[in-house]
Amino acid sequence: MFEATELNDRNRRAERLWRWLFGMMTGLLIVPVVLILGVLIVKGGPALSIDFLFTEPTDGMRAGGVFPALIGTIWLVAVALLVSVPIGVAAAVYLSEYAPDNWLTRLINLCIINLAGVPSIVHALFGVGAFVLFFKFGISILAASCTLAVLTLPVVIVATRESLQAVPQAFREACWNMGATRWQTIRRVVLPNSISGILTGVILEVSRTTGETAPIMFTGAVFLLPFLPQSVFDPTMAMSLHLFVVSTQVPGVPDELPYGVALVLIGMVLCMNALSIAFRVYLRGKKKW
Amino acid sequence: MSVDAPARDLVRVRGLTIRYGDTAALSDVSLSIREHEIFGIIGPAGSGKTSFLRALNRMDEFTPAMTVDGAVEFDGKNVRDWRNAYALRSRIGVVFPLPVGLPMTIYDNVALSPRLRGIRRRSELDEIVERCLTRAALWDEVKDRLDSLGSLLSGGQQQRLTIARALSQEPQLLLLDEFSIAVDPVTTMRIEDVLKELKQEVTIVLVTNLVQQARRLADRTAFFLMGEFVELAETEQLFTGEVADPRTRDYVEGRFG
Numbered sequence: 001m002f003e004a005t006e007l008n009d010r011n012r013r014a015e016r017l018w019r020w021l022f023g024m025m026t027g028l029l030i031v032p033v034v035l036i037l038g039v040l041i042v043k044g045g046p047a048l049s050i051d052f053l054f055t056e057p058t059d060g061m062r063a064g065g066v067f068p069a070l071i072g073t074i075w076l077v078a079v080a081l082l083v084s085v086p087i088g089v090a091a092a093v094y095l096s097e098y099a100p101d102n103w104l105t106r107l108i109n110l111c112i113i114n115l116a117g118v119p120s121i122v123h124a125l126f127g128v129g130a131f132v133l134f135f136k137f138g139i140s141i142l143a144a145s146c147t148l149a150v151l152t153l154p155v156v157i158v159a160t161r162e163s164l165q166a167v168p169q170a171f172r173e174a175c176w177n178m179g180a181t182r183w184q185t186i187r188r189v190v191l192p193n194s195i196s197g198i199l200t201g202v203i204l205e206v207s208r209t210t211g212e213t214a215p216i217m218f219t220g221a222v223f224l225l226p227f228l229p230q231s232v233f234d235p236t237m238a239m240s241l242h243l244f245v246v247s248t249q250v251p252g253v254p255d256e257l258p259y260g261v262a263l264v265l266i267g268m269v270l271c272m273n274a275l276s277i278a279f280r281v282y283l284r285g286k287k288k289w
Numbered sequence: 290m291s292v293d294a295p296a297r298d299l300v301r302v303r304g305l306t307i308r309y310g311d312t313a314a315l316s317d318v319s320l321s322i323r324e325h326e327i328f329g330i331i332g333p334a335g336s337g338k339t340s341f342l343r344a345l346n347r348m349d350e351f352t353p354a355m356t357v358d359g360a361v362e363f364d365g366k367n368v369r370d371w372r373n374a375y376a377l378r379s380r381i382g383v384v385f386p387l388p389v390g391l392p393m394t395i396y397d398n399v400a401l402s403p404r405l406r407g408i409r410r411r412s413e414l415d416e417i418v419e420r421c422l423t424r425a426a427l428w429d430e431v432k433d434r435l436d437s438l439g440s441l442l443s444g445g446q447q448q449r450l451t452i453a454r455a456l457s458q459e460p461q462l463l464l465l466d467e468f469s470i471a472v473d474p475v476t477t478m479r480i481e482d483v484l485k486e487l488k489q490e491v492t493i494v495l496v497t498n499l500v501q502q503a504r505r506l507a508d509r510t511a512f513f514l515m516g517e518f519v520e521l522a523e524t525e526q527l528f529t530g531e532v533a534d535p536r537t538r539d540y541v542e543g544r545f546g
Contacts, residue, residue, distance in 0.1 A: 101353060173351055174389040174451070178402045178458055179379025188401065193392050 040263045047260025057242075061224060061250050066261055071228055072141075072236035073268070076216060077209050079145035079232055080152065085202055087149075088156030095157070096164040097186055116154035120214045123151045127219040142232040144220025151215050152205045159201020163194040196283035203276035207269040213240040223249070239265045296323040299462060299492045300345065304359035307340045307349070314340040317359070318518040320511060322462075327484065327493045329507025329524060331500050331540070336513040338496040342464045345494070346381040347374050364461065379406070382455030382491075386467040388447035390439035391454075395422075395431050398439040398450055402458045417457055424487070425453035426479040444471040452480065456487075463493045469502065481506055500541050504528050512537045 004012075051065055058064035099105040127147030137143035167190050175185040221238040223245050229236040243265060247258040300322035307315040315337030322328045330338045340355070342348075347368055349355040361368045363377065371377040379402070391398050399418045408414060418435070422428040427449040431442070439450050448471050455463060465484075469477040484493060484506055497503050503510045504524055511521040512534075520533045532538045539545055 170385075170387070170389045171391055173348070174383075174385075174391060174454075175401075176351065177346065177348065177378055177381075177383040178405065178454070179375045179377075180401075180405050181375050184405055189391060189393075 037266070040259055040266060044256055044259030044261075044263035047254075047256040048263060052260060053264065056226070057224065061242075061246055062253050062257070066239065066242060066264055068225055068228055069237040069239045069242040069261075070264065070268075072221065072225075073210060073239040073265075075141050075229055075232075075236055076145050076148060076220065076238055077206055079141055080148035080209050081202065081206065083146055084149035084153050084156055084205065088153050089160050089198060091153075092157045092160030092164060093186060096161045097182055097190065112154050112157055115150075116158070118151075120151060120212060123147055124215045124218050126150070127215055132219055138233065139222070139235045140220050140233045141229055141236050142220070144216040144236075144238075145232070147215045147219045148209050148212060151212065152209055155205045155208065156201055159204065160194075160198045163197025163201065164190060166197060167193045196280060200276050200280055203272055203279070207272045207276075210269050210272070211240050211265065213238075213244055217241050217244075239268070296326065298322065299324040299364060300494075301362040302344075302359070303362075305341070305344060305361060306358040307337065307344055308356045308358075309340075309352075310354050313516055315513070315516050315518070320518065320521050322492060322494060323509075324492050325488055325490075326508040327488055327495055327506050329503035329510035330494065330496045330513060331498075331503050331510060332513035332519075333515075333540070333545075334498070335515065337516045338513050339466055341513070342383070342466055342494065342496060345462070345464060346378050346383065347371075348383075350374070379458055380461050382458050382460035382463045384448070384451050384455050384463070384465045384468045386470045388444055388451045388471055390442055390447040390450050392438065392440045394436050395439045395442070395450060396435040399453050399457045402454065421453040421456040422450075424456055424483055425449040426476065426483055427453055445473050445476050448472050449476065449480065452483075456491075460491060463487070463491045464496075465493060466496045467498055468495075469497070469499065477502075500528075500543075512540060514540070 053065060053070065054067050055065035056067055057069075095105065095108065099108075124147065127143060127150070131137045131143035131146045132139060135143075137146070171189050171193075172185055175189050176182075180188070216238055220235055221241040222235045223237075223241070225235065225237050239261065243258060243261045246253050246261060298321040302321070303319050305315065305318040306313065318341065330341065332338055343352070343355070344357045344361055345363065345368070349357045363371075363381070368377055391401065393401070396418055399421050400414045403414055403417050408417070419428060419432075422431065427446060430446060431437075431450075439447065442450060448468060452465075452468065468480065472480065481502070484495070487493065495503065495506055507524045509521060510524045510527050512519040512527070514536060520537055522532065526532070527537060528541055530538055
């Protein structure tokens with residue numbers, strides 16, 4: 001009759017142990033998310049209201065709402081996207097579809113990885129030197145957004161390149177063998193099948209850009225501004241900087257106010273992420289191979 | 290083209306040597322492929338059959354490590370001298386062993402090549418799609434769902450879709466690399482019948498692991514062995530033992546390979 005050997009049993013016990021261990025570590029991930037959201041909702045919830053979103057800060061930022069900062073962050077993110085997405089996607093298409101595998105390509109890839117590793121405060125100083133002073137954009141949305149764009153370019157490039165690479169090589173060869181040029185192949189086969197990944201990368205970039213503080217505080221974002229920006233050459237308030245200011249720079253701020261600001265900020269990011277997830281689910285349903 | 294016209298060479302290969310890095314995959318092949326013939330290539334795996342096909346339409350350019358020496362002439366012109374490689378490839382249809390249904394609708398799969406050529410009129414595209422799918426023995430199975438995805442067809446259907454796509458190029462030369470590997474025997478026979486008819490219009494190079502398939506279809510057959518071009522003969526000669534090299538007889542009779 002068939003019996004499990006001693007070795008079989010030992011393997012089975014080890015299997016249970018490992019499974020439990022990996023599961024535990026995954027479970028741990030939930031803890032910080034729940035804690036952060038919980039604390040923010042409990043402490044910041046009372047500050048939230050429609051007025052909070054749509055009025056200006058008053059009483060030296062000790063009361064009132066976050067409207068100019070909210071609008072400012074939307075400006076900053078939108079302009080940063082306009083700058084970084086065309087450049088990033090085009091660069092990724094070149095690297096994935098055209099570039100020969102030689103030392104120059106490898107050097108460029110290395111540069112992209114290193115660019116991703118540069119601390120954001122260094123980007124901020126670069127932004128001051130390059131965009132504020134050299135290009136004479138001044139302290140403005142444009143300078144801050146360009147700085148953010150440089151900061152997030154690696155994310156866009158890497159995400160785009162990965163999704164392009166996920167399109168099987170056989171599709172490309174089949175297309176080339178019909179006499180299609182690289183561009184015809186990219187337009188008709190590669191891009192239509194990688195667009196979901198590219199958009200996900202872009203949305204990830206958005207959520208990251210939303211929270212960045214250092215790169216904008218020297219280049220375009222200001223403490224308090226009595227008016228909304230009228231063009232990209234105006235300075236602006238921003239949610240992330242506003243949070244920093246009300247938590248550390250202004251004495252006598254009521255407790256719930258910074259939590260409220262943080263809650264709005266994280267709400268913006270979560271909305272973007274939810275959009276990204278919804279989009280992925282939608283596109284997964286249309287997966288073509 | 291009149292059937293009585295003397296057969297012209299569509300492809301001439303002189304001293305073709307193919308290497309991957311330092312490893313030779315095929316050395317010193319010289320042969321000609323006549324217009325409107327089915328040219329069979331047989332030989333065990335790793336004999337350089339596929340590499341030979343890749344050299345014909347400059348597919349080697351997709352594989353960085355692959356180098357091709359010697360001359361390949363297509364339609365009287367060295368393929369290296371085609372400044373526009375896309376024009377060259379559009380005249381040569383290729384079918385790989387594993388079917389590649391592009392991730393688009395069945396209709397778009399077959400209409401892709403005509404569209405690349407600039408054909409836009411729906412009626413014209415409809416006509417091409419129906420004709421090519423019919424020839425590839427797939428029309429009856431898919432005519433009611435041309436808008437479903439080509440990449441979700443079964444393996445055998447995808448292979449016929451691939452063949453239809455190659456035909457939609459209206460190629461002068463059709464390269465078939467073991468097309469029947471993913472296709473069931475009944476469908477294989479149907480496609481073979483189609484190939485026999487196609488011979489009137491297209492020159493076909495048929496690489497196959499199935500020596501009997503070469504016997505059924507090919508007018509002439511070349512035998513490749515371990516990167517060596519052993520011999521080329523009328524197919525019937527090869528199978529009736531009138532061979533120049535005893536290894537050919539051993540192979541077609543199934544003593545090795």
